[in-house]
Amino acid sequence: AQSVTQLGSHVSVSEGALVLLRCNYSSSVPPYLFWYVQYPNQGLQLLLKYTTGATLVKGINGFEAEFKKSETSFHLTKPSAHMSDAAEYFCAVSVPFGNEKLTFGTGTRLTIIP
Amino acid sequence: NAGVTQTPKFRVLKTGQSMTLLCAQDMNHEYMYWYRQDPGMGLRLIHYSVGEGTTAKGEVPDGYNVSRLKKQNFLLGLESAAPSQTSVYFCASSASGRAVVYNEQFFGPGTRLTVL
Numbered sequence: 459a460q461s462v463t464q465l466g467s468h469v470s471v472s473e474g475a476l477v478l479l480r481c482n483y484s485s486s487v488p489p490y491l492f493w494y495v496q497y498p499n500q501g502l503q504l505l506l507k508y509t510t511g512a513t514l515v516k517g518i519n520g521f522e523a524e525f526k527k528s529e530t531s532f533h534l535t536k537p538s539a540h541m542s543d544a545a546e547y548f549c550a551v552s553v554p555f556g557n558e559k560l561t562f563g564t565g566t567r568l569t570i571i572p
Numbered sequence: 573n574a575g576v577t578q579t580p581k582f583r584v585l586k587t588g589q590s591m592t593l594l595c596a597q598d599m600n601h602e603y604m605y606w607y608r609q610d611p612g613m614g615l616r617l618i619h620y621s622v623g624e625g626t627t628a629k630g631e632v633p634d635g636y637n638v639s640r641l642k643k644q645n646f647l648l649g650l651e652s653a654a655p656s657q658t659s660v661y662f663c664a665s666s667a668s669g670r671a672v673v674y675n676e677q678f679f680g681p682g683t684r685l686t687v688l
Contacts, residue, residue, distance in 0.1 A: 467612065501576070501662055501679035502615070548614060559605075559630070560677060562614035 460485040460551045464563035472571045477521075477536040479566045481549030484530065491532040492550040492560065493523055502548065508532065519543070544570045574598055576680035578663050584686045585653045593648040593683050595663030602668040604646040605630075605677065606638060608659040615662065621646055653687045660684050 465480040483489055490509045494502040506517025513525040519542075523534045532549060549563040579594040595604065602623050607615040617630030621640040635657060637649045646665075650657060661683045667675040 499682075501681045502664075503679070504676050507676070559617060559620065560615075562607075562616070564612055564614040 460489060460553055460561050462549050462551050462561060462563040464549050464566050466566055467564065468567050468569065470569040470571055471539045473541055474538050477534070477539045477543065477568065479534040479547050479549075479568065481523075481532045481534065481563060482530050483532060483549075483551045485551060485553060487553050490552045490554065491523075491525060492552075493517065493521070493532075493534050494548045494550060494562075495519075496546045496548065496565075498545070505534070505547070539568075539570050541570050541572065544568055576663055576665055576678050578661075578680040578683050580683060581681070582684050584688065585650075586688050587654060589653050590649070590651050591653065591685075592650075593661055593663075593685075595646045595648070595665075595680060596644055597646075597663075597665040597678070598644065599665060599667070599678065600643070601665035601678075602643075603666045603675075603677075604640065605664045605666075606636070606646065606648045607662045607664065608632065609662060609682070610659050618648065618661075653685075655687045658685060658687045 461484045463482045492507045493505040495505050496502050506515050508515050508525045516522045521536045546565050546567045548565045550560040552560050576597045605620040606618040609615050616632045619638040621627050624643040627638045639647045663680040664677040666677045
């Protein structure tokens, strides 16, 4: 079975600073990896995904993530934080031909300090 | 195109009462899912469906039942609500995974359920 660990349930960064949200996964087969964002009182929205091919993937709102197989990691980054980035972020994993079932991490709440 | 909608948005139940949460999608998606979200636990899969007339158990199915009588609708039922079922419930849908590498799951806005 696959699993995801998100390090840090709360992260605070200053506006304009680098955002780094950490995600490590466990999977017995090559996984598919995702980052979702949840704004207050809303559902989840896909930020970006890695399935195959290029290991550096770019998503919406200036976010990107790099799949590192040797480190079993898929960390999310953004060079310069904006106030509108304040939200909860979830890393998720699924496996090919697994009916697209997602296993989510416990989430990281990102706070932006003005 | 409304995407994924959920009814109701909020509900308060007393222990032992029953209710049904409705999820509807207008994207002609084959797959549909029900999750619950609890603080510090992320989202956990309750039940899912890979097509009309099919359902399967997820990670935390106990105390819930589901039905997928129509392709566009996925119902989640609580026969006898318990305080442990206080949570935010999300429905999601995705297209069939057979033709492409992966199809994104689209989420509804959620239903906040409190069981007293």
